[in-house]
Amino acid sequence: MSREAEAIEALVNREYKWGFVTEIEADTVPHGLNEDTIRLISDKKREPEFMLEWRLNAYRHWLTLEQSQAEPKWANVHYPPIDYQSIAYYSAPKTKKDGPKSLDEVDPELLKTYEKLGIPLRERELLSGVAVDAVFDSVSVATTFREKLGELGIIFCSFSEAVQEHPELVKKYLGSVVPHTDNFFAALNAAVFTDGSFCYIPKGVRCPMELSTYFRINAKNTGQFERTLIIADEGSYVSYLEGCTAPMRDENQLHAAVVELIAHDDATIKYSTVQNWYPGDKEGKGGIYNFVTKRGKCLGRNSKISWTQVETGSAITWKYPSCILQGDNSVGEFYSVALTNNYQQADTGTKMIHIGKNTRSTIVSKGISAGHGQNTYRGLVKILKGATGARNFSQCDSLLLGDKCGAHTFPYLEVKNSTAQVEHEATTSKIGEDQIFYFRQRGLSMDDAISMIVNGFCKLVFRELPMEFAVEAQKLLGVSLEGSVG
């Protein structure tokens, strides 16, 4: 093996540092899925009747999909059939009361867990400027800065609380972007989702801090099914971040989330993800199945939704954060870095649906494959008849580290309006010995060379991330910080 190859291997085979398990007594429902399971979840959350109905409706639809074997098979990923009856659909740390009201009531073990993950939940220890909702298995354990945000009329809380305290908003928007009929996993999520984050930014308010949710899977043999709903009212702005980790286990665990974003007139939502679920071991054993439906609707004129994702974890990733560009002049963006190593598989991309006039979208996808990793970009740009003057620019680049990995690109274009302009660029490159030698001849080590090359490759995406996340993302890729990020 050449020295380059060894250095690449050392870089991509870092240990998974977030793989510990928190020993905590949990209230876990028996595994298996039927209407009783759903009633139990709904009951535990003391949900109003409309929620239970909504869930049961979704469940009945999912059953028809399951019976007709409609689990999606078109993605370029391979895994044994999932036994949906072997999963426990609800697991929550035991608490004395229903839901903590303040951090003092949160189990110290949980606070320690988040500290260990680098997400301190005590506000005085927090990075100022970031409010966190911490979701542990099936429940939100704490949400910080709620009062401060409340003064501006911003609602930032767990989904469960939103159902109790703002049922009218939940009822109005839940499923309005991703209906339960959308796909197999969206139907499953609608039936059994347990928690997630809810956020509402009122008219004309610019949210003064980053809102974030940190998802942690801890319990064994459970699935995490969370749901996030963000509504940006007219003229408002919000930047939202999510991060996630899980213990190292030999069994695969299912994570099937749904995220819905709604942007009204002149509103902007920026949604950033650093996905670091346990990817499985070197032989491909274990890891999270990350089957996620994320979609935003630019409902109003001049609205904007921007997705940025850095996908480094999960055994299998299946996700396509998308934008429905309904309002005239609305803008959709998708910036993605996806790294697959060892036996990881990723099939990820976006859909940009242009409905309104003069709608614009930008897609920048950077796939990095190492080991036996398989990395697929799959994207759809759809320009409907009424979308006069629509424009799209797509750029999909793949970088191969080593000779056993793969990169695949499936761009789909459907253009029904002749005034539309659609551009697509794609490249595939191997990290070159020439490049590495050039760095070394200038006095830089091989590790620095590879880091700088990979970092340079991802730069267009990293610069879209908020500063703290950009640093985190670069660390995840084992790359050093390039001065111009931020």
Added chain:
Amino acid sequence: MLEVKNLQARVENNHILQGINLTVNAGEVHAIMGPNGSGKSTLAHILAGREGYEVTAGEVTYEGKDLLAMMPEQRAREGVFLAFQYPVEIAGVSNNYFLRAALNAIRKYHGMDELDAMDFLKVVREKMKMLEMDESLMNRPVNEGFSGGEKKRNEILQMAVLEPKLAILDETDSGLDIDSLRTVAEGINKLRSPERAIILVTHYQRLLSYVVPDFVHVLSDGRIVKSGGKDLAHELELKGYGWLEQGEPAKSGVSVR
């Protein structure tokens, strides 16, 4: 400074260098000339530590140390610089960041403080002026979208900033128009110093009209077949490489392209 003794090297079964002997002292400029395929670039690459060559015999001493035992980055930090014939493009890494990282890696190796962005800018600005380079090039990705002339100037800029003891310039004149050639040559001349040795690897004599060498060596079929002063280059220009090969002991398979 540099002592090459009976250096022999091959790529697979192709014996490219067949016993090179060369001594270079501080302050000297040596030109290594020869037809394509004579082994000029191979010699430059082996001195810089590029992988893919097998040294089968001989030794190279640099400042009293075994050069061939060092990793490429160590050679660079010890002051060996190679200006590439085909400078490599690196997407997304700014020229400024790249060069500062390189300079700091070398400074760190010598126990010096690393330069911050401001101090570095001062150093670079001055050198760019000397090479008549547009400052905007510093904010662009390394060599990406650079013209041929800009790439070669960028190599000389790196040399000016990194201040090597031994600079090996591999076909730095190739692909340059006459104005660029003159600017690049002036840059090289300004970098001549009693402490620095320069090896110019070139096919043509034209660079040597601007950068006048102290010694000229002619390489053919992996050996230095003739050495002399600056006049040797002119003679070669007039008579062509064939002139030397005719005078040599008969050897098969020599082709002059």
